[in-house]
Amino acid sequence: MALEIAANCEAIRAKACAWQHGRLAATIIRMHPFRAVALGSVALLLFPLTAATAGDYHPGQTYFGREKYIEYLAGDLPVILSAPHGGREKPDELPDREAGTFAFDTNTQELARAVAEELHKRTGHWPHVIICRVHRRKLDCNREIVEAAAGNPLAEQAWMEFQGFIDAAHATVARQHGRGFYIDLHAHGHTEQRCELGYLHSAEQLALSDEELSAPPYPAESSLKAIAALGRLPYAELIRGPNSFGALLEQQGFLCSPSPSNPHPNAPYFRGGYNTARHARDAAPVAGLQIETNSRGVRDTAESRNKFARALASTLETYLQMHVGVSLVPPRKPAVPQAAPSSRPVQPATPPPGGRLFRRGRRVITAGPDFRS
Ligand SMILES: [Zn+2]
Numbered sequence: 001m002a003l004e005i006a007a008n009c010e011a012i013r014a015k016a017c018a019w020q021h022g023r024l025a026a027t028i029i030r031m032h033p034f035r036a037v038a039l040g041s042v043a044l045l046l047f048p049l050t051a052a053t054a055g056d057y058h059p060g061q062t063y064f065g066r067e068k069y070i071e072y073l074a075g076d077l078p079v080i081l082s083a084p085h086g087g088r089e090k091p092d093e094l095p096d097r098e099a100g101t102f103a104f105d106t107n108t109q110e111l112a113r114a115v116a117e118e119l120h121k122r123t124g125h126w127p128h129v130i131i132c133r134v135h136r137r138k139l140d141c142n143r144e145i146v147e148a149a150a151g152n153p154l155a156e157q158a159w160m161e162f163q164g165f166i167d168a169a170h171a172t173v174a175r176q177h178g179r180g181f182y183i184d185l186h187a188h189g190h191t192e193q194r195c196e197l198g199y200l201h202s203a204e205q206l207a208l209s210d211e212e213l214s215a216p217p218y219p220a221e222s223s224l225k226a227i228a229a230l231g232r233l234p235y236a237e238l239i240r241g242p243n244s245f246g247a248l249l250e251q252q253g254f255l256c257s258p259s260p261s262n263p264h265p266n267a268p269y270f271r272g273g274y275n276t277a278r279h280a281r282d283a284a285p286v287a288g289l290q291i292e293t294n295s296r297g298v299r300d301t302a303e304s305r306n307k308f309a310r311a312l313a314s315t316l317e318t319y320l321q322m323h324v325g326v327s328l329v330p331p332r333k334p335a336v337p338q339a340a341p342s343s344r345p346v347q348p349a350t351p352p353p354g355g356r357l358f359r360r361g362r363r364v365i366t367a368g369p370d371f372r373s
Contacts, residue, residue: 057072057074057168057172058074059074059075059076059125059126060073060074060075060120060126061073061074062074063165065157065158065161065162065165066154066157066158066161067091067093067158068133069087069089069091069132069133069134069139069158069161070130070131070132070133070134070158070161070162070165071129071130071131071133072128072129072130072131072165072168072169073116073126073127073128073129073130073131074126074128074169074172075116075125075126075127075128075129075169075172076125076126076172076176077119077123077125077126077127077128077328078173078176078177078179078180078181078320078324078326078328079119079127079128079173079180079181079182079183079316079320079328080127080128080129080130080166080169080170080173080180080181080182080183080279080286080288081112081115081116081127081128081129081130081182081183081185082112082129082130082131082141082162082166082182082183082184082185082275082279083105083108083109083111083112083129083130083131083132083185083186084105084132084140084141084142084162084184084186084275085103085104085105085108085132085136085140085141085142085186085187085373086104086105086106086107086108086109086110086111086112086131086132086185086187087104087109087131087132087133087134087135087136087139088104088133088135089133089134089135089138090134090135090137090138091134091138093154094134094138094139094152094154094155094158095138095150095152096137096138097137097138097139097140097150098150099147099150100140100143100147100148100150101136101140102136102137103136103189104135104136105136105185105186105187106187106295106299107187107295107299107300107305108185108186108187108293108299109131109133110299110302110305111185111293111298111299111305111308111309112129112131112185113129113131114302114305114306114308114309115127115129115185115308115309115312115313116129117309118306118309118310118312118313119313119316119328122313122317122328123328125328128166128169128172128173130162130165130166130169132158132162134155134158138155139155139158139159141158141159141162141163141275142184142186142273142274142275142372142373143273143274144274145159145160163278166182166275166279170182170279170283170286173286174285174286177326178285178325178326179226179285179286179287179324179325179326180285180286180324180326181286181287181288181316181319181320181324182279182280182283182286182287182288182289183288183289183290183291184198184272184273184275184276184279184280184288184289184290184291185291185293186270186290186291186292186293186373187292187293187294187295187299188268188270188292188293188294188373189295190268190269190294192257192266192294193255193294193296194255194256194257194262194294195246195249195254195255195256195257195291195292195293195294195298196256196257196265196269196270196291196292197245197246197249197256197257197258197259197289197290197291197292198223198270198271198272198273198276198289198290198291198292198373199222199223199224199239199271199272199276199289200221200222200223200271200272200276200277200280200281200367201213201218201221201222201239201271201367202269202271202365202367202371203264203265203266203267203269203271203371204365205218205365205367206239206240206258206263206264206265206269207264208363208365210234210236210237211236212363213235213236213239214234214235214236214237217364218235219235221281221367222235222239222281223272223276223277223280223281223287223288223289223290224238224239224280224287224288224289225280225281225282225284225287226283226284226285226286226287227287227323227324229284230325232323233323238323239258240258240259240260240263241260242260243322243323244258244259244260245289245315245319246258246259246260246262247259247260248314248315248318248319249311249312249315252310252311252312252314252315253307253311254298254308254311257269267371268371269371270290270292270371270372270373271290271367271371271372272289272290272372272373273290273372273373274372275290276288276289276290287324290373292373293308316328
């Protein structure tokens with residue numbers, strides 16, 4: 001059953017989440033609708049709210065933010081999926097954005113739903129799935145709030161609901177499983193027909209040798225930071241070795257980059273954006289990545305999506321057991337009302353400036369602001 005929650009600001013008892021300012025804001029505030037309007041976009045920027053502290057989340061149940069712009073399928077598996085660019089709705093109350101990127105990621109919300117169904121079929125439990133149902137022309141849920149919402153308070157609220165649902169999912173995963181894995185699902189239209197796996201490294205960085213890539217600063221800049229910190233494998237092996245995510249997904253029949261078959265992606269290559277930084281790199285004990293899917297045979301038809309969902313579920317089963325140390329089996333505790341949104345300390349997602357640095361005589365390449373999807 002779908003419940004509509006957080007329908008307006010006066011119903012929200014929200015926890016301020018100052019991730020983009022690099023600090024934890026523990027203040028609990030109650031927004032009043034008139035006050036919210038008066039505060040305007042500047043205040044919303046300073047105090048981005050999580051959307052849904054109003055109630056508990058139950059696995060398998062769907063929750064919505066205001067006007068159903070944002071959808072959250074609550075889960076109990078250590079897997080979180082988001083689809084920020086698969087929305088089709090174009091409500092009149094949200095103005096078209098005039099700056100940024102507007103490309104719609106065709107069928108990615110359907111792909112996320114197919115993966116959720118497949119995981120449920122296998123395990124009897126649900127991953128957490130967060131979907132933006134609004135078209136990217138109106139809201140970009142994979143950018144910081146200024147570019148994402150273009151100053152519109154209603155778009156800003158939807159953005160905060162999207163991010164808040166993911167924060168809530170992270171808190172639940174950490175509490176129930178200790179560790180977990182986040183995937184931000186996208187769609188690319190590049191000529192090369194592969195799934196581009198974004199770990200926040202540029203194509204130029206991935207052209208480094210294994211030895212260079214495994215050395216600082218790259219492991220700590222990665223969306224796999226929490227896994228790399230365990231030190232079980234040289235970092236480059238996590239990215240493109242025989243047990244990397246790309247290797248495992250290729251074994252299931254879907255070409256990837258980076259992977260053993262294609263360790264150095266060719267540009268254009270999407271390396272991961274705001275969500276991958278916020279909800280994977282800076283979200284220990286959760287790690288993750290961005291998957292940019294090609295269309296043909298992956299998301300173009302329901303049959304393709306179901307096939308890819310089976311492959312991704314198999315990949316996750318192996319990968320989580322091998323690298324994350326958690327299993328896609330029933331949680332230790334029975335399904336219970338879940339945690340309030342995360343209060344984890346977080347860091348800014350601001351991408352580093354482009355260009356090269358030289359440190360201790362060794363070349364270090366920064367990822368730069370482009371190719372964020
Ligand atoms: Zn996208």
